[in-house]
Amino acid sequence: MTKTHFEPSIKSRPVYGVLEARTGSEHVFVANAEGAEAILDVAKVADKDFWSAAHIIYVPGRSGETFQAALKALGAPKFYVASHISSALNRLVRSLEDCRMGTQFYLTGTEGLMGQAMRDIMAAGISHMSIQTEHRGSLARRVQCVHCKGIAEDVTTDPYQCPHCDLHLFVRDHYSRRLAAFQAVRIDAEDHGNVPPAEEVFP
Numbered sequence: 001m002t003k004t005h006f007e008p009s010i011k012s013r014p015v016y017g018v019l020e021a022r023t024g025s026e027h028v029f030v031a032n033a034e035g036a037e038a039i040l041d042v043a044k045v046a047d048k049d050f051w052s053a054a055h056i057i058y059v060p061g062r063s064g065e066t067f068q069a070a071l072k073a074l075g076a077p078k079f080y081v082a083s084h085i086s087s088a089l090n091r092l093v094r095s096l097e098d099c100r101m102g103t104q105f106y107l108t109g110t111e112g113l114m115g116q117a118m119r120d121i122m123a124a125g126i127s128h129m130s131i132q133t134e135h136r137g138s139l140a141r142r143v144q145c146v147h148c149k150g151i152a153e154d155v156t157t158d159p160y161q162c163p164h165c166d167l168h169l170f171v172r173d174h175y176s177r178r179l180a181a182f183q184a185v186r187i188d189a190e191d192h193g194n195v196p197p198a199e200e201v202f203p
Contacts, residue, residue, distance in 0.1 A: 004135040009173045014111065016135040021046035024104035024130075025053065029076075030092055030117045032059035032085065034137030035109025036067035042106070043074055051075045055095060059088045059113065062138075085113050092117055096124040108134040112142035112153060115180030139202040143171055144181040151181055157198040159187045168195040171202075 006016070019038050021027075027050060029039050036058060043051070054076035060068060072079055078095075082088035105121055107114040114133050121131055140154040150164025158171045162184070169184035176183060188194045 004139070006135075012175045012177075013173045014115070014133070014175055016114075016133045019106050019108060019132050019134045021050055022104045022132075023102075025100045025102035027051075027054040027104050027106065028092070028095060028099075029054065029056045029058075029106045029108070030088060030113065031057070031107070032088070032109035032113045032137070033061040033063045035113070035134075036063065036071055038108040038134045038136050039074075039106070040067070040070055048075065052077065054078070056080070057082060057088045057091050057095075059083070059085055059109075085116065088113070089116055089120060093120055093124075096121065096126075099124070099126070103130065105131045106134075107131065108136055110138050110140060111135065112140065112180070115142065115175075115177070119177065119180045141171060141202050142181045143169075143184050144176065144179055145169055146183050146185050151179070155184075156200050156202045158201045159195060159198055160184070161198075 019042050021042050031039055051074045055078035056071055056076045057080050058071060059082045080091050082091060107117045118131055122128060140156045142153055143155045144151050145162040145165060147167055148165035150162060152163055155171060159168050161168050167186050168188055170187040171182055171184045174183045
Protein backbone atom coordinates (compact mmCIF):
# COMPACT_ATOMS: atom_id res chain seq x y z
CA MET A 1 0.00 0.00 0.00
CA THR A 2 1.52 3.33 -1.05
CA LYS A 3 1.59 6.20 1.41
CA THR A 4 -1.43 8.49 1.20
CA HIS A 5 -1.05 11.94 -0.33
CA PHE A 6 -3.44 14.62 0.95
CA GLU A 7 -4.00 17.88 -0.89
CA PRO A 8 -3.50 21.09 1.15
CA SER A 9 -6.64 22.02 3.07
CA ILE A 10 -7.89 24.19 5.95
CA LYS A 11 -5.82 24.48 9.14
CA SER A 12 -7.96 22.17 11.25
CA ARG A 13 -7.51 19.27 8.84
CA PRO A 14 -4.97 16.81 10.33
CA VAL A 15 -1.58 16.43 8.69
CA TYR A 16 0.23 13.10 8.89
CA GLY A 17 3.88 12.16 8.59
CA VAL A 18 5.91 8.96 8.33
CA LEU A 19 6.65 6.83 11.40
CA GLU A 20 10.26 6.66 12.50
CA ALA A 21 11.91 4.75 15.34
CA ARG A 22 12.66 7.12 18.21
CA THR A 23 14.55 6.73 21.45
CA GLY A 24 12.15 5.96 24.28
CA SER A 25 11.48 3.92 27.41
CA GLU A 26 8.61 2.12 25.66
CA HIS A 27 7.12 2.15 22.17
CA VAL A 28 3.33 1.88 21.91
CA PHE A 29 1.93 1.18 18.44
CA VAL A 30 -1.78 1.50 17.70
CA ALA A 31 -2.74 0.46 14.18
CA ASN A 32 -5.50 -0.93 12.04
CA ALA A 33 -5.65 -2.72 8.69
CA GLU A 34 -2.91 -1.48 6.32
CA GLY A 35 -1.38 0.51 9.16
CA ALA A 36 0.52 -2.71 9.85
CA GLU A 37 2.67 -1.92 6.80
CA ALA A 38 3.90 1.28 8.44
CA ILE A 39 4.94 -0.70 11.53
CA LEU A 40 6.76 -3.20 9.34
CA ASP A 41 8.54 -0.31 7.61
CA VAL A 42 9.78 0.87 11.02
CA ALA A 43 11.03 -2.69 11.62
CA LYS A 44 13.35 -2.36 8.64
CA VAL A 45 15.46 0.21 10.49
CA ALA A 46 14.80 -0.47 14.20
CA ASP A 47 17.05 -2.89 16.10
CA LYS A 48 15.94 -5.83 18.23
CA ASP A 49 16.28 -3.88 21.49
CA PHE A 50 13.68 -1.43 20.18
CA TRP A 51 11.07 -4.19 19.88
CA SER A 52 11.87 -5.61 23.32
CA ALA A 53 10.21 -2.51 24.77
CA ALA A 54 7.29 -2.41 22.34
CA HIS A 55 3.54 -2.76 22.80
CA ILE A 56 1.52 -3.34 19.62
CA ILE A 57 -2.26 -2.89 19.60
CA TYR A 58 -3.66 -3.96 16.24
CA VAL A 59 -7.14 -4.08 14.67
CA PRO A 60 -6.98 -6.26 11.52
CA GLY A 61 -10.24 -4.98 10.02
CA ARG A 62 -10.56 -5.73 6.34
CA SER A 63 -6.95 -6.97 6.22
CA GLY A 64 -7.87 -10.11 8.14
CA GLU A 65 -4.81 -12.20 9.00
CA THR A 66 -2.62 -10.74 6.25
CA PHE A 67 -0.18 -8.94 8.57
CA GLN A 68 -0.65 -10.63 11.92
CA ALA A 69 2.15 -13.20 11.65
CA ALA A 70 4.67 -10.57 10.51
CA LEU A 71 3.71 -8.24 13.36
CA LYS A 72 3.95 -11.02 15.94
CA ALA A 73 7.38 -12.00 14.58
CA LEU A 74 8.75 -8.58 15.57
CA GLY A 75 8.97 -9.94 19.11
CA ALA A 76 7.09 -7.26 21.04
CA PRO A 77 6.38 -8.64 24.53
CA LYS A 78 2.93 -7.05 24.39
CA PHE A 79 0.99 -7.86 21.23
CA TYR A 80 -2.77 -7.47 21.29
CA VAL A 81 -5.13 -8.15 18.39
CA ALA A 82 -8.47 -6.36 18.84
CA SER A 83 -11.69 -7.22 17.04
CA HIS A 84 -12.88 -3.60 16.95
CA ILE A 85 -11.42 -0.11 17.26
CA SER A 86 -13.34 0.37 20.52
CA SER A 87 -11.57 -2.66 22.02
CA ALA A 88 -8.19 -1.33 20.89
CA LEU A 89 -8.91 2.05 22.47
CA ASN A 90 -9.91 0.40 25.74
CA ARG A 91 -6.61 -1.47 25.73
CA LEU A 92 -4.74 1.77 24.99
CA VAL A 93 -6.45 3.65 27.84
CA ARG A 94 -5.60 0.86 30.29
CA SER A 95 -1.97 0.90 29.16
CA LEU A 96 -1.77 4.66 29.76
CA GLU A 97 -2.27 4.02 33.48
CA ASP A 98 1.15 2.33 33.59
CA CYS A 99 2.82 4.64 31.08
CA ARG A 100 6.41 5.60 31.93
CA MET A 101 8.24 8.84 31.25
CA GLY A 102 9.74 8.74 27.76
CA THR A 103 7.13 6.46 26.19
CA GLN A 104 6.72 7.06 22.46
CA PHE A 105 3.42 6.55 20.63
CA TYR A 106 3.04 5.49 16.99
CA LEU A 107 -0.44 5.71 15.43
CA THR A 108 -1.09 4.42 11.94
CA GLY A 109 -3.97 3.29 9.75
CA THR A 110 -7.25 5.11 9.21
CA GLU A 111 -8.05 8.61 10.36
CA GLY A 112 -10.83 7.38 12.63
CA LEU A 113 -8.46 5.18 14.61
CA MET A 114 -5.61 7.69 14.78
CA GLY A 115 -7.85 10.58 15.80
CA GLN A 116 -9.48 8.70 18.66
CA ALA A 117 -6.19 7.26 19.87
CA MET A 118 -4.54 10.68 19.84
CA ARG A 119 -7.51 12.16 21.74
CA ASP A 120 -7.20 9.52 24.47
CA ILE A 121 -3.41 9.82 24.74
CA MET A 122 -3.51 13.61 25.08
CA ALA A 123 -6.39 13.38 27.58
CA ALA A 124 -3.95 11.45 29.77
CA GLY A 125 -1.67 14.48 29.79
CA ILE A 126 0.90 13.23 27.29
CA SER A 127 2.47 15.78 24.97
CA HIS A 128 1.77 15.66 21.27
CA MET A 129 5.55 15.69 20.83
CA SER A 130 5.56 12.02 21.90
CA ILE A 131 3.00 11.03 19.26
CA GLN A 132 3.65 10.19 15.61
CA THR A 133 1.00 9.48 12.98
CA GLU A 134 1.05 7.96 9.51
CA HIS A 135 -2.03 7.39 7.37
CA ARG A 136 -2.35 4.04 5.61
CA GLY A 137 -5.34 2.39 3.96
CA SER A 138 -8.92 3.59 3.65
CA LEU A 139 -9.83 7.28 3.52
CA ALA A 140 -13.18 6.58 5.21
CA ARG A 141 -14.04 9.27 7.73
CA ARG A 142 -15.49 9.45 11.22
CA VAL A 143 -18.09 12.21 10.87
CA GLN A 144 -20.26 14.26 13.22
CA CYS A 145 -23.56 15.74 12.07
CA VAL A 146 -23.52 19.31 13.41
CA HIS A 147 -27.33 19.32 13.61
CA CYS A 148 -28.12 16.27 15.78
CA LYS A 149 -24.53 15.73 17.04
CA GLY A 150 -24.67 12.07 16.03
CA ILE A 151 -21.43 10.44 14.94
CA ALA A 152 -21.10 8.02 12.03
CA GLU A 153 -18.12 5.77 11.44
CA ASP A 154 -16.49 4.85 8.12
CA VAL A 155 -18.27 7.40 5.93
CA THR A 156 -17.08 7.00 2.33
CA THR A 157 -19.58 9.13 0.36
CA ASP A 158 -20.28 12.82 -0.01
CA PRO A 159 -22.99 13.81 0.54
CA TYR A 160 -24.15 11.15 2.97
CA GLN A 161 -27.35 10.67 4.92
CA CYS A 162 -27.02 10.96 8.68
CA PRO A 163 -28.09 7.65 10.25
CA HIS A 164 -29.35 9.52 13.33
CA CYS A 165 -31.51 12.35 11.94
CA ASP A 166 -31.75 11.40 8.21
CA LEU A 167 -30.51 14.78 6.96
CA HIS A 168 -28.35 14.78 3.83
CA LEU A 169 -24.95 16.16 4.76
CA PHE A 170 -21.95 17.76 3.11
CA VAL A 171 -18.77 16.35 4.67
CA ARG A 172 -16.35 19.20 5.33
CA ASP A 173 -12.59 19.08 5.90
CA HIS A 174 -13.17 20.92 9.20
CA TYR A 175 -11.98 18.57 11.95
CA SER A 176 -12.66 18.48 15.68
CA ARG A 177 -9.74 17.05 17.66
CA ARG A 178 -11.94 16.91 20.76
CA LEU A 179 -14.39 14.61 18.97
CA ALA A 180 -11.87 13.04 16.60
CA ALA A 181 -14.38 13.62 13.81
CA PHE A 182 -14.91 15.63 10.65
CA GLN A 183 -17.88 17.98 10.67
CA ALA A 184 -20.83 17.67 8.27
CA VAL A 185 -23.60 20.18 7.55
CA ARG A 186 -26.97 19.93 5.81
CA ILE A 187 -26.35 20.15 2.09
CA ASP A 188 -29.87 21.31 1.16
CA ALA A 189 -30.37 23.80 3.99
CA GLU A 190 -31.26 26.66 1.60
CA ASP A 191 -33.05 24.55 -1.00
CA HIS A 192 -34.76 21.63 0.70
CA GLY A 193 -34.77 18.47 -1.36
CA ASN A 194 -32.04 19.61 -3.74
CA VAL A 195 -29.56 16.86 -2.92
CA PRO A 196 -26.90 15.87 -5.46
CA PRO A 197 -26.18 12.17 -5.98
CA ALA A 198 -23.81 10.66 -3.45
CA GLU A 199 -20.30 9.93 -4.75
CA GLU A 200 -17.69 7.73 -3.11
CA VAL A 201 -14.92 10.21 -2.43
CA PHE A 202 -13.38 8.59 0.68
CA PRO A 203 -12.74 4.99 -0.47
